[in-house]
Amino acid sequence: MENKYEVSFELILNAGNSKSKSLMAIECAREFDFQEAEKLVNEAAVDLKAAHKSQTDMIQGEARGESQEINVILIHAQDHLTTAMIMLEQAKEFINVYKIIKEIKERM
Template sequence: MGLIMNGGDAKSSCMEAIYAAKEGNFEEADQKLKDADEALNRAHNSQTSMLTKEASGDKVDITLLMVHAQDHIMNAITFRDLAGEVVDIHRKISSK
């Protein structure tokens, strides 16, 4: 569940960063992107723990919940990359 929660938190922070940048509040946007990075780091740490467990010989069951969790992380990572670009675009537009 930590994967799903942290992935969701990261995506929410990315959306908040975009909204803040759209309003010209780049300090808040940068903080929200940092919050997203921290949530993704927590998700990555959980994921790495499971991968390490499996690599050491402990079988990890692949369930629908696990697939769903991985989907959340992948989408959050993609969303974070795009949010950073959108914030940068708003920053450039506002500086002109």
């Protein structure tokens, strides 16, 4: 079993990367650079999947009887994962909204 902190920091790293890429995707969409925005959303999804795998591994270990020590770092890691999940969905929505805005501007 990995060091209890390694899994938490792995979660923080991957979830943080995902969140950052989602935010960058929103910035690209704001500039109507939808190709780059979509690329970043796809990369964010890959990072989020890696973070989610870390969480799933912990859950499966717990189901096998491997107790997980709950500590502040793990709680912080879970917060990062939740935030990254929400941010990815928001980035997708912002991209759609900026596409609509661009269409409206082009019609004017």
